[in-house]
Amino acid sequence: MGKEPSHLATDRTPGPFRVRCLRCDTIVESWHRDVSAPKGATIGMAYCQCGNIGADSLVFQDFGRVLFRNANSYEVVTDKTERPE
Numbered sequence: 001m002g003k004e005p006s007h008l009a010t011d012r013t014p015g016p017f018r019v020r021c022l023r024c025d026t027i028v029e030s031w032h033r034d035v036s037a038p039k040g041a042t043i044g045m046a047y048c049q050c051g052n053i054g055a056d057s058l059v060f061q062d063f064g065r066v067l068f069r070n071a072n073s074y075e076v077v078t079d080k081t082e083r084p085e
């Protein structure tokens with residue numbers, strides 16, 4: 001593997017990757033093992049209650065991989081989408 005691509009800049013903040021399953025309305029939260037996660041947090045792949053989606057953090061906040069059984073049945077939850085009015 002080569003160098004990190006430039007879009008993985010160091011100014012990104014380590015943090016959780018969150019995905020909402022639109023089928024069971026569960027928010028799945030995943031933390032990378034290299035990040036100091038809060039107690040009880042899921043490290044690595046995390047699944048929603050109905051098993052439709054899995055989320056896997058890639059270290060940085062709002063950045064990760066999603067595994068899904070049904071396309072268009074999930075949404076990535078970012079601080080922006082969670083911000084109160």
Ligand SMILES: [Zn+2]
Nearest residue numbers: 021024048050
């Ligand atoms: Zn689900």
